[in-house]
Amino acid sequence: MKTRMAATLALAAAVMVGVSGCTFSANIATQKEYDPSDGVGTTIEQVSVRNVMLIGESNDELNLVMTVANNSDEQQTLSVQWEAGGTRETETVTLEPLGLTRVGGPDDEQSIIVTGTGATMGGLYPIFFTYGDAEGSEILVPVLDGTLPEYELFVPSAIER
Secondary structure (H helix, E strand, C coil), rough: CHHHHHHHHHHHHHHHHHHHHHHHHCHHHHHHCCCCCCCCCECCCCEEEEEEEEEEEEEEEEEEEEEEEEEECCEEEEEEEEEECEEEEEEEEEEEEEEEEEEEECCCCCCCCCCCCCCCCEEEEEEEEEECCCCCCCEEEEECCCHHHHHHHHCCHCCCC
16 A cells, blocks of 8 residues: 555656656746837936837938836936938937936927938847946847838827927
8 A cells, every 4th residue: 555655656746747847947938038019128227218119101211219217316318329321410318317208209299300321121220328427228229110000100200390
């Protein structure tokens, strides 16, 4: 009887290890950082730039769409830079303390129209972000058109200036 019980327990333990053993070495997907939308993001010290996209009807005029979180208790000025026709263009965005700032939407106070890039629709284009004395970060931003209904209000011709 004891032998039968020991064999049953050993078999149950072997089955448990067999069916759950792969999870001991597998990466857990919920712990991996990723961009959950079509845009990309970066963090520069206490400023988080999220869901950055360039949206346009052609590569002549592209609307920079993004949300920026200022996690510091001081107002910051975010510099946005890109290469246009061999020169570096710069725009700034004022970030309120401990707040979110949206840029490029139809109801947003500020929009940045990026011109002269020669970017390819469907490709990636480098944009550099920095503020204050922070080192800054360059990210490759997706260049999208207004074909999808969720982006048609973000093309430059739809944004009131």
